[in-house]
Amino acid sequence: MTKHLMMGAAFSLLAAPVLAQETTVIGVSIPAATHGWAGGMNFHAQEAIDRLEEVYPELDFVLATASDPAKQVSDIEDMVAARGISALVVLPFESEPLTGPVKAIADQGVWVTVVDRGLSEPNIQDLYVAGDNPGFGRVSGEYMVSAMPDGGDIVVLRGIPTTIDNERVEGFQAAIEGSGINILGMEHGNWNRDDSFTVMQDFLSRYPEIDAVWASDDDMAVGVLAAIEAAGRDDIQFVLGGAGMKEMIQRVMDGDTMIPADVTYPPSMIATAIELTAVGVTSSAPVSGTFTIGSVLVTPENAENYYFPDSPF
Numbered sequence: 001m002t003k004h005l006m007m008g009a010a011f012s013l014l015a016a017p018v019l020a021q022e023t024t025v026i027g028v029s030i031p032a033a034t035h036g037w038a039g040g041m042n043f044h045a046q047e048a049i050d051r052l053e054e055v056y057p058e059l060d061f062v063l064a065t066a067s068d069p070a071k072q073v074s075d076i077e078d079m080v081a082a083r084g085i086s087a088l089v090v091l092p093f094e095s096e097p098l099t100g101p102v103k104a105i106a107d108q109g110v111w112v113t114v115v116d117r118g119l120s121e122p123n124i125q126d127l128y129v130a131g132d133n134p135g136f137g138r139v140s141g142e143y144m145v146s147a148m149p150d151g152g153d154i155v156v157l158r159g160i161p162t163t164i165d166n167e168r169v170e171g172f173q174a175a176i177e178g179s180g181i182n183i184l185g186m187e188h189g190n191w192n193r194d195d196s197f198t199v200m201q202d203f204l205s206r207y208p209e210i211d212a213v214w215a216s217d218d219d220m221a222v223g224v225l226a227a228i229e230a231a232g233r234d235d236i237q238f239v240l241g242g243a244g245m246k247e248m249i250q251r252v253m254d255g256d257t258m259i260p261a262d263v264t265y266p267p268s269m270i271a272t273a274i275e276l277t278a279v280g281v282t283s284s285a286p287v288s289g290t291f292t293i294g295s296v297l298v299t300p301e302n303a304e305n306y307y308f309p310d311s312p313f
Helices: 003-015 036-055 069-083 095-106 133-147 163-176 193-206 218-231 246-253 269-282
Strands: 024-031 059-066 087-090 111-115 127-131 152-158 181-188 212-214 238-240 289-293
Touching: 024 036, 024 069, 024 269, 036 059, 036 218, 036 269, 059 069, 059 269, 069 087, 069 095, 087 095, 087 269, 095 111, 111 269, 127 133, 127 269, 133 163, 133 212, 133 238, 152 163, 152 193, 163 181, 181 193, 193 218, 218 238, 218 246, 269 289
Parallel strands: 024 059, 024 087, 087 111, 111 127, 127 289, 152 181, 152 212, 212 238
Antiparallel strands: none
């Protein structure tokens, strides 16, 4: 349904209240809560849907969570076939496997909002909502440089293979260039505690001296810290994660030397994406384009501003 048709339907309701209001269906497809950030994202998605269904009685939402890319593709195809969605809000499990299927429904005229993990072809979506991933990497790298003025040897854990992971790593590498910081190894921890524990165990067995770790995510930092403790290593000065997990923010607040800082990347961005999509399909407001949420360095001086004890993440 086009915006003009929707506006016409609303006008008809005013002129003849006996007519039933047509319902527009918005599909929301996101990864399952396989780690803390995703758990927070699931929480904020459901909260936004519950709130928006009250605000927009003409909208109906269908939410599906997927534990792998194939399930997510199937969920989206079902939304089109069974529910006839007019718009899709999708946070891809992985970029490449979702690009073709999402492009196919966009070609059918479905409004597409992509969140966080971009598609391999960025011109498919009508709206892109994400954190500042190059900035996330840059802020992380700048902190590492400031914390290691004499340089040193580090290891890096990457997330799931996605466009945003590439952007973060590129931003980080650019920030540390020429600083004397040397990356000994870089592997995918998939934003997962258990995977990151295994990756860090491998790093620890390969490298007898590691000065610091860029875990690039708080869930991965939890796995890294567990591996360091299990190995009894005391050479690692600190671990830098990211995303603002409340347990990590608490450690920053407490002056924990192993977690001296954090970098924000709020899971509530999914709620922003759903709300902007609702505005886009119910009005003529110009909401297409890119909506970027900046990343902030969290230190003991400002950590209290980013500590939300009641948050699921």
